Amino acid sequence: MLLCIDTGNTNTVFSVWDGEQFVGMWRISTDHRRTADEYFVWLSTLISLQKLELNIDSCIISSTAPRVVFNLRVLCNRYFDTRPLVVGKPDCLLPVAPRVDFGTVVGPDRLVNTWGAFDRHGPDLIVVDFGTATTFDVVDTDGAYVGGVIAPGVNLSLEALHMGAASLPHVDVTMPPKVIGTNTVACIQSGIYWGYIGLVQGVVDKIREERGRQMKVVATGGLAPLFDQGFDLFDAIEDDLTMHGLRLIHDYNKEMGNG
């Protein structure tokens, strides 16, 4: 069985696969101080609560937080007796190399999303991931990542407003019924929600214009459905895009005799 680990700046998601069969998925907050032993106690408790019998013999990791990788490697070595593939490291092969400026280190989550989306939707895509940051990844005709856009994430923007302005409370993101807010909370919600709708629409239009072609938009991340209520911004929303991409990259490495 394969263990896929996707560490974002906010949350780390673990999923287990039996061949192409999805077995389960579990989420924990990202914290570089978490030890291999802590991960294992947490994961094995959840697995046994679900009465699953796991036999993990391979691992693949994508991490946007470099410091977390050390303890995840120890987890794989100590508890699953396996050396993990780490996306972005030279010993993890990618089906197609990214085409970006020399020396640029692309976020591994973006490389993984690119490949997962290309597998499901074919060429010429824009992948939007609503994580800590909101990222747009442009996928070329051969599935290569050829650049994109990084914007502050929805929750990060809300947090920044609260931190920087003494009289603004922390609010949750929802779709306000009207643009013009008649109280402070409604005004903030409107700014974030309609601001983000405009940001996504504007960036997608600009990318299409620059590429001179129609491109499908695939969205992922927990907040994606919130921004899709009646706006037709996305052609598809896929919760499991990163995990799908991780599994494919793992399988590709196996096929190539690597790991």
Ligand SMILES: Nc1ncnc2c1ncn2[C@@H]1O[C@H](COP(=O)(O)OP(=O)(O)O)[C@@H](O)[C@H]1O
């Ligand atoms: N369904 C959801 N509803 C509201 N907020 C969410 C939901 N899913 C994720 N979030 C929030 O979105 C932010 C990004 O989450 P996540 O996708 O896990 O980011 P990352 O991949 O960068 O760790 C976090 O602040 C998280 O609390």
Ligand SMILES: CC(C)(COP(=O)(O)O)[C@@H](O)C(=O)NCCC(=O)O
């Ligand atoms: C843009 C990101 C911060 C997004 O991370 P996330 O929101 O998933 O935690 C991450 O992909 C990253 O650190 N990228 C490195 C720079 C780049 O991709 O160009």
Ligand SMILES: [K+]
């Ligand atoms: K992201």
